[in-house]
Amino acid sequence: MTGTPRPRPYGSYVYAYPHKTAYRPLPEPPELAALWADEPKDALSLYAHVPFCEVRCGFCNLFTRIGAPDGLTTRYLDALDRQAAAVREALGDGAPVRFAAAAFGGGTPTFLTAAELERLCDIAEHRMGADLRAVPLSVETSPATATADRLAVLAARGATRLSIGVQSFVAAEARAAVRPQRRADVEAALGRIRDAGVPVLNIDLIYGIDGQTEESWRYSLDAALAWRPEELYLYPLYVRPLTGLGRSGPAESDREWDERRLRLYRSGRDHLLAEGYEQVSMRMFRRSGAAPEGPDDHACQTDGMVGLGCGARSYTSALHYSFDYAVDMREIRSIVDAYTETRDFSRARVGRRVDGAEARRRHLLQSLLQAEGMDRAGYAERFGTSPWEDFGPELERFAEYGWLDGTAPEGLLRLSAEGLAHSDGLGPELFSPEVRAAMAAYEPK
Template sequence: MTSIRESIDHHKNTGGQPPFSPRELQQWTELITANPYRNYLYSYPHKTAYRGFASPLSLEELWRDEPAESFFLYMHIPFCGARCGFCNLFTLPDKRADVHAEYVDALERQARQWAAFTGHKPYARFAIGGGTPSLLAPAQLNRLFAIAADIMGVDLSTTSISVETSPETLTGEKLSILKEHTVDRVSMGIQSFVAAESAAIYRPQDPDVVYRALELLGKYDFPILNLDLIYGLPGQTVDSWLYSLNQALRYAPEEIFIYPLYTREHTIVKPGDLLQQQDIRHECYQAACLLLAEHGYRQYSMRRFAKEEAGTSKAILDYSCQEEGMVGLGCGARSYTRHVHYASRYGVSRKATQSIIAEYVGAERYDTADYGIVLSLAEQKRRFILKAVLHSEGLPLADYSRRFGSSVWGDHPELALLVQSGFARDEEGILRLTPEGLGYSDSIGDWFISGDIREQMKEFVLP
């Protein structure tokens, strides 16, 4: 890849798209297509690039100067009934009601301190994620909405609200609470309708429980029902994958997220566990794209498919897709200002998550950030590009120039490789991935990680 790097350096700051040679283009295309699932870049920079700050940062100062016109409130509930075999998120299998209550107490203390810093701008969106928020008892679930409205100042009647759930935790009482508080999107992780496939990822799940949960959800008629499914599971075939997808389509969800299976050394299902089976993920993805299009779903990213008419009747404030102004309450939640991303420490093992949660619950003060990353101008530019180009809306080149006072092509001439390869088009000033390009979003995102961030990610050691 040295020749490509030399071409990029040669064209740096020219302001135009460099023509890469056929050999360079072939090298790059092979790099992208050889391993489409090398890394899921759901945020940039990844949390493994975070480190302890030399000295704590004042949240009052961070949020006072945040230029976002509206904010996104996220509450993280880090508890699940069981840990899935593919999960590397910050979550702890713990069903104890007293543990949940202590945690919500801490979240309320944090909210009372943060409200003074973030209450000067309205909230456009509010999400409760995890973990599994619907694992909480009804009283604790109710408290989360009270914290949002009465302490954080969220107008529940005008804010887009999303809540994550799982089939075995749903009850009529809990869904009534969501309905009462005008939740307009309920997301349920199913992953597979085939019991053997669920068992293979250490997710004990009776399909009948899933069907009952879907029937119950249908009675409450939330504006948006999202269902999550995973392809590439142990023992799965393309046919069994399409069976699960068709089962989900029976309930006509407004939104469907499809995820390729990722395994890592610190997840229960290890990468080596899948070496004996053929990698069918890309074939599953392509089959899903065709099936979902036939059922009237529009593709918005590699993972998100939705009906065009899906939405809410609320008059929701505009909120940037760049996810600045993200106010993350709870242990494990991230917060994003334009220049600083911060969170609690990152852990995956039971011992590490227990320790981090105990530290959070035992704290009295939450008014400084001591762990995260300060984004240089160069990393802000990369984030801006990634958060736009990996979605069907694409990257408006003029927006980039207004924001940074420079040209996308001048700053990152290597993006011309996307266009020359046919993975993207420059459509009237919007750099947008083609349908084929969307299928390689994970490898494209991984390729675009800066050298500095990649090095920090490599050096990270899980506690």
């Protein structure tokens, strides 16, 4: 074993690389038309961000604000429409432009009224040219906003997947996570989602909540399984700066909390596997035989992402870009207000350049953190090298920890069961020194 200390199992959730805290204002904001000129545009992903929620949960550090003063959602959709028009013009018509997947996230997209959701779909279809009825469309919702009229709009416009954040079916745990909800309201919302007929229901649950035991965790899992969801996401609780829980912190030591979260993860994983679910990643489980009607949790990290809204990222092969980022409520309100007043969306103003070395890291990360692993031949075809040539010391260390699957078929680089369990420790180990430095220098706001 090397002398390098083993990373904690819960470092951070690697849902995008480089992380947005490594983005910076671009000194000479490039024109979108130039950025996209030579990019493949025949299989793009479209993401629309709606930065509104009815409440803010204690664990949440997403870019979202509570409520919306009169007229704000209209002004926001007006700005989204202007941005969509500018982005579609920048994509041009010199090569085929086609969207292969779409997602509405936030925030809570269903914070919008049914009529506003219709308008959001119109922007995606008529401004951007995405055929929502012909591609996977995933939409996030919440118990309070999953109303029949909203769900009917989404079902009619082509939604194939609805994801609802429940987090816990135990009232005391929901309170401990500062998640105001009643069990009856959660069950009623799940019933309305099933009645809407959208093919895939995903339920988000959280483990590691203060006071949560293996018994109460199993209770929440079984309550979710009663709805036969096509997908389940199991998220470890994180306590982050500037969040509700971040002001108090966990009630136990870091080591005790890590051990409890790992114990709960393994218990939940084993229970879902026994119930006929397949593991897709550390977080994602899909019911055996259920067709994937929405993107897996790595799909939004491939090149060719077009993001609309002030919290959305866009990805080209050379630049990842977005708008300013914040967690503090006052800062978020200021950024949302500034977005609604923006007239010129023709340039990328905040982002990070991605060179060949970072592209290699990103490819390895987005592939290795999936249960199916990474095809070495595909990596070699893209980069002309092998992952062991590029990341030998890191992979050797992972092998020493027992995180690589020694029984994987020839040509496949895959995590072991314990490697998947430690995804949130393993992922950050692959960040480049430059990205680490930029993230460390970021001042939370």
